Amino acid sequence: MNLQDKVIVITGGGQGLGRAMALHLAKKGAKPALIDMNPEALDETVGLCLELGVEARAYVANVADESSVTEVFDSIVAEFGAIHGLVNNAGITRDAMFIKAKDGEVTKRMSLDQWRQVIDVNLTGVFLCGREAATKMIETGSEGCIVNISSISRAGNMGQTNYSAAKAGVVALTTTWAKELARFGIRTGAIAPGFIGTEMVMNMKPEALDKMTAGIPAKRVGEPDEIAHAVAFILENDYFSGRVIEVDGALRL
Incomplete structure (x- = not known):
């Protein structure tokens, strides 16, 4: 796909990885349509995209609500x-x-609310947005591509029963959709990031950040733009579908 003038929807597009993706794709001439729950962050990201000379719009929505x-x-x-x-x-x-x-003696358990919140956003949200995007692509005759953000935690990570289950499910959706949607000219792909230097990660206590970084063979956290670069690769490579790219500095959980 040549990204020039292509409309690319990004959920969680107001900040962090979403903002990095929006700006990276905007530099390639894409038109970002950004979805987030935070209107202020959305407006800021849209403004940055407009400065790059592309059309961009903000949409406030909850991806877990049909x-x-x-x-x-x-x-x-x-x-x-x-x-x-x-x-x-x-x-x-x-x-x-x-x-x-x-x-x-059992002192504490993961609550059903903790489970449901993560599954609702991280898995059901992917299902709902993927379904609507594919529907619109078919109805408008626009062949396209869906990129799902998974995580290396999909293999299982302590303290993340909910998150790991959701991110494993995201990969299953990606593979299934690649097979089902190919007939309509729609591809899918997934990216499994490791530890990435978003604002949340970089605001960790220095000693905790150092300990985390020490376990990464690359000896550093990833840059948000490195994930955005992987997103662009999947969108642009018309023979890539149904697979997962791990971007983790050689870290394997």
């Missing part, structure tokens, strides 16, 4: 005319141990 997702994708097509790509980037964490116990 009616909200349907409405926002209707609005995007109404305003841009088509959707050529989707990056399912929105995600949250609610980390907790599955079970905590001491001396044979």
Whole structure:
């Protein structure tokens, strides 16, 4: 896909990885349609995209709410005319141990609310946005690509039963959609980042950040733009579909 003038929807597009993706794709001439719950962050990212000379728009929506997702994708097509790509980037964490116990007594368990919040945003949100994007691509005759953001935690990570399950599910969706949607000229791909230097990570206590970095063979956290670069690769490579790219500095959980 040549990204010039292509409409690329990015969820969680207001800040962090989403902002890096929006700016990286805007530099290639794409038109970002950014979805987020934070209107102030969205407006700031849109402003940065406009400074690069491309059209960009902000949409406030909850990716875990079906009616909200349907409405926002209707609005995007109404305003841009088509959707050529989707990056399912929105995600949250609610980390907790599955079970905590001491001396044979269970002291704490991951709550159902902690489970549901992460599954709702990180998995159901990907399903809803992917379904609406594919629907619009088919209805408008726009062949396109869906990129889902997974994580190396999909292999299982302590304290992340909910997050790991969701990110493993994202990969399963990616593979399934690649097989089902190929007939319509729609590709899918996934990216599994390791530890990336977003604002949240870089605000960790220095000793905690140093300890985390020491375990990465590359001896550093990744840059948000390095994930954005992987997103662009999947969007631009028309023979890439149904696979996962790990961008983790050789770290394997």
